[in-house]
Amino acid sequence: MGKVVEATAAKTEPVAHADRDHALLSASSAHRWLNCTPAPYLEAKHPDTTSEAAEEGTAAHELAEHKLRQLLDMPTTRPESEWHVEEMDDYTDQYADHVMAELTRARDTDPAAFLSIEERLDFSHIVPDGFGTGDALILGGDTLTIVDLKYGKGVEVSAVGNPQMRLYALGALATYGMIYDIEKVRMVIFQPRIGNVSVDEITADELTTWAEDVVRPAAEKAIAGEGDLKAGEWCRFCRHAAQCPALAAEMFAHVPTSAEHVPAAPDPDTLTDDQIATIVTHAGELKKWLTKVESYALAQATEGHNYPGLKLVEGRSVRKYTDEADVARTVEAAGEDPYKPREVLGITAMTKHLGKKRFEDLLGDYVHKPEGKPALVPESDKRPALELATPENVFQPIEKGA
Ligand code: SF4
Structure with a gap:
């Protein structure tokens, strides 16, 4: 781990990460309610379930906080969790090292730079009841740096234009802007499991303008449950997704359907190249959405809800030994x-x-990675396109005299 650098400000007692409150317009769901303002209101009707990934993330944040507190010579006790495996130890070490490196960087220009960890950030002056917790804040010179640990590995998170980070920055500006002359905000996403370190910078003035022009009007609508449903990639974790007509329309838009919106399932031979490309591009989200709707309908049906043309039956089961x-x-x-x-x-x-x-x-010497099977993905995918064997690139002309 990195060298110990003394903190000059930090909260004193850790608060269990899982016990923290959640606001209706949370920073983590801001991408959703900024785009689809009725979403929080609709989501509130559905139970807020937790997932294994969320529990693992909470455990990682608690361990990461403990490590930073150790490095800062602050009172701390190593938290205990069944999720704390060696891999998590490595990743949280990397995070703690990265935060300390950011602090050292800030101290290169301002020796008085300080680090605050796990600070509650209140941005309720812009978003009703809005608050969140900054994993690590560094104030030095004219710059505020916010580092956020993302423990997931399913989706690469970018700091660029990230509304969650920006809202945290607004909370930090509200606390420290009066005391320090903050001109620049640097936002860092540290996602160690996929080696992603994403950085974005914005001036304090640009941030304040965004807050007034974009966030405040959207938050006013969202808190009142007003505005139009708007489907997009932010629907992925929306709890209303299985019932949302806007998302259903968005999904059906990519599938040839009959006039009654029933998927027509034509023979792939009869589809145009454009139709096939659109369907393949959206196949992943379509499948996920179908599964979500099926799971939701099954849960409702087992509670006694009837759907037209559907009935609840005993599913298939496999034989089992009694002992x-x-x-x-x-x-x-x-x-x-x-x-x-x-x-x-x-x-x-x-x-x-x-x-x-x-x-x-x-x-290490016994592991190899065989070539993957070809997959058809959108052009935006980061993997390079496969070069298929053609007579031109397989048979090289034979040079004279060779
Ligand atoms: S599924 Fe998408 S469009 Fe529907 S409420 Fe949620 S965020 Fe809005």
């Missing part, structure tokens, strides 16, 4: 081996079993 120990005894008594052949653990399970470093030391 595995008895089965093993009986088969052994008959002179047969009842057990599966032993199998070597897969790479993920073995890494978990041995720890990342030991896995690398012991098995």
Whole structure:
């Protein structure tokens, strides 16, 4: 880990991350309500469920906070969680090192620069009841730096134009803007599991203009549940997604349908290239949306709700032993081996079993990555396009005299 740099400001007692309040217009959902102002109102009707990924993220943030507190010589006790595996230790070390490097960077220009961790940031002057928690804030010279740890690995998060980071910055400006002459805001997303460090900078004036021109009017509508539904990539985690007519219309827009909005499922041979390209581009989100609607409808039906033309039936099930120990005894008594052949653990399970470093030391030479099967993806995908074998690039002209 990096060298210890003394903090000159930080809150004193950690608050359990899972116990923190959530505002209706939260910073983490700002991308959604800034684009679709009725969303928070509609989402409030659905239970706020937690996921394993969210629990893992909370555990990572608690461990990361502990590590920063250690580096800053602040009172702390290592939190305990079943999620705290060696991999999380590595990643939270990387995060703590990155924050300390940002502090050192700030101190290069201003020796009085200081770091505040896990500070509650209140931006309710712009968004009703708006607040959030800044993982790490650094004030030095004319610059405010905010570092946010993202522990997910499913979606790469960009700091560029990120409304959550900007709202946190507005909260920090409200607290420190009177005392310090902050001209520049630097926002850093640190997402260690996919090696993503994304940085964006904005002037304090631009940030304030964005708050007044974009955020305040949207927040006023959102808190009143007003405005038009607008579907887009921000629907991904919306709790109203399964019932939302705007999202359904958006999904059907990519699928050939009959006049009654029933997917027509034509033979792929009859589709145009443009239709096929549109469907393939949206296939992932379409499948996810279909699954969401199916799960929602099943949950409602098991509560007694009736849908026209649908009925609840017993699903298929597979046969099971009533008692595995008895089965093993009986088969052994008959002179047969009842057990599966032993199998070597897969790479993920073995890494978990041995720890990342030991896995690398012991098995690094035994791991190879075979070529992946071709996949058809949108042009915006970061992977380079495959070069297919053609007679032109397979058969090279034979040079004279060769
Ligand atoms: S699913 Fe999308 S369009 Fe519908 S309420 Fe949620 S954010 Fe708005």
